[in-house]
Amino acid sequence: MTIFIDNKSGTPIYEQIYTQLKGQIISGALREDELLPSIRSLAKDLRISVITTKRAYDELEREGFLYTVAGKGCFVAPKNTELLREEHLKQIEGHLAEALRLSAACGLTKQDILDMLDIMEGENI
Numbered sequence: 001m002t003i004f005i006d007n008k009s010g011t012p013i014y015e016q017i018y019t020q021l022k023g024q025i026i027s028g029a030l031r032e033d034e035l036l037p038s039i040r041s042l043a044k045d046l047r048i049s050v051i052t053t054k055r056a057y058d059e060l061e062r063e064g065f066l067y068t069v070a071g072k073g074c075f076v077a078p079k080n081t082e083l084l085r086e087e088h089l090k091q092i093e094g095h096l097a098e099a100l101r102l103s104a105a106c107g108l109t110k111q112d113i114l115d116m117l118d119i120m121e122g123e124n125i
Contacts, residue, residue, distance in 0.1 A: 001030060001037070005046055013048055017056035025065050025076055026084060034076045036066065 003020050005013055024030045036057075037045070043053040057074055060066040067077045103113055 003042075003046060005048065013046075014052045014055040014059070017042075017046075017053065018059050021056065021060055022063075022065055025060075025079075026087060030076045032076055032078050035072075036074045036076065038073055 001021075001024065003017055005016055009016065011019075021030070021036075030036070036042075039053045039057055040050055043050040046053070057066060061068060061074070061077075064080055064083055065077055066074050068074050099113065
């Protein structure tokens with residue numbers, strides 16, 4: 001598990017940890033039931049507050065990406081396919097919104113975009 005903290009970013013540190021861990025869980029880089037570093041250990045490695053690390057872990061647990069076993073630690077939760085589907089749909093909607101914004105700036109029509117999608121699908125992109 002690798003986490004990079006960008007101190008120059010305007011994004012809060014707990015959110016950077018949350019986003020990176022969530023991404024690694026969704027991508028499969030962190031596997032179901034895998035033990036994560038303890039809150040204290042991760043805080044020490046990243047040289048940040050334990051409270052900051054706990055907040056990221058708590059948020060991931062609240063959303064169903066982690067579970068805690070008392071005395072054992074935090075583990076990657078079994079993948080909830082509906083939760084992952086919703087997460088992917090949210091990401092797709094964001095990308096589509098950006099594509100619409102860019103296409104409007106270029107004067108593309110809906111048909112132009114659909115044609116691009118057909119071509120990309122044919123190329124297995």
